[in-house]
Amino acid sequence: MLRVLLPRRRDLVCQQAVELVTDYLEGALSRADRRRFEAHLAGCPHCTEYLAQIRATIDLTGRVTPEDLSPRAQDEFIALYWRWQHDRDQS
Amino acid sequence: MSQNSNAHVSGVAAHQDAEAGLLAALRAGDEQAFITLVRRHHSAMLRLALGYVPSVAIAEEVVQDTWLAVLRGLGGFEGRSTLRTWLLRILVNRARTAGSRERRTIAVPDPEPAVDPTRFDAAGSWASPPERWAQEAHDRLRAAQVAARLRSAMGELPARQREVVMLRDIEGLSSGEVCGVLDISEANQRVLLHRGRSRLRQVVESEFGRA
Numbered sequence A: 001m002l003r004v005l006l007p008r009r010r011d012l013v014c015q016q017a018v019e020l021v022t023d024y025l026e027g028a029l030s031r032a033d034r035r036r037f038e039a040h041l042a043g044c045p046h047c048t049e050y051l052a053q054i055r056a057t058i059d060l061t062g063r064v065t066p067e068d069l070s071p072r073a074q075d076e077f078i079a080l081y082w083r084w085q086h087d088r089d090q091s
Numbered sequence B: 001m002s003q004n005s006n007a008h009v010s011g012v013a014a015h016q017d018a019e020a021g022l023l024a025a026l027r028a029g030d031e032q033a034f035i036t037l038v039r040r041h042h043s044a045m046l047r048l049a050l051g052y053v054p055s056v057a058i059a060e061e062v063v064q065d066t067w068l069a070v071l072r073g074l075g076g077f078e079g080r081s082t083l084r085t086w087l088l089r090i091l092v093n094r095a096r097t098a099g100s101r102e103r104r105t106i107a108v109p110d111p112e113p114a115v116d117p118t119r120f121d122a123a124g125s126w127a128s129p130p131e132r133w134a135q136e137a138h139d140r141l142r143a144a145q146v147a148a149r150l151r152s153a154m155g156e157l158p159a160r161q162r163e164v165v166m167l168r169d170i171e172g173l174s175s176g177e178v179c180g181v182l183d184i185s186e187a188n189q190r191v192l193l194h195r196g197r198s199r200l201r202q203v204v205e206s207e208f209g210r211a
Helices: A014-026 A031-043 A045-061 A071-090 B002-027 B031-050 B056-076 B083-099 B140-156 B159-170 B175-182 B186-210
Strands: none
Touching: A014 A031, A014 A045, A014 B186, A031 A045, A045 B140, A045 B159, A045 B186, A071 B031, A071 B056, B002 B031, B002 B056, B002 B083, B031 B056, B031 B083, B031 B159, B056 B083, B083 B175, B140 B159, B140 B186, B159 B175, B159 B186, B175 B186
């Protein structure tokens, strides 16, 4: 587990905040840590931008387009299916 | 993400009902059901396999082998996980075996900072803060350009990080499903996701820097 030792009664520094973004987005921070993280963002435009960049990266990654199943590949899968059926019916 | 969770859960439930119907048709020998299933999962499986093996041809073999294993194992599938989790788990195991000859050194979980430490000052504040591009990233033309760069960057991620990022951020599996497919803990999954996304953010940052 990525353990970041958070100072008990002190604010987060930026270098710590950037390590918490994933846990924050996953909802995995404790309530206290989440408050500390959000408090830091409220006062830090750079880390706010950093979080926005991580969100943008997730969004951009999600746009990697899927390949369609070509007719040739579809024929291959049909052949595979018949072969399996045949093997199964033999046994 | 929590505000979407209700919609997500009902969407997942509907999907699982549809999948149960497909599974029943498949077991009854319905060839079209098989094609439907293949169409639904093929691109995800090919993408995932390509994360392990050096060529599309080998990746396609891995996918075919997986489908054979799925067909043979249908009788034993008890539905404790989703069909998708089950078949991706089979695929990952086959792809890992197929790719083991080509596999890079397994990444030892060294500490890997999300951001180059030299960008912070001694107090831990940003010394070289990120340039503003998050807004611009949503512009459609820029997004298409960067997506292409990201696709190749995915290939350069350490395998375990790539697996998690692919399954979560491309295929949209939930964290629980990913843990089921990869047989890892939630905490482990979060670390890998964190490191993978951090690396990809750096790639995107360098892309926008060039503009």
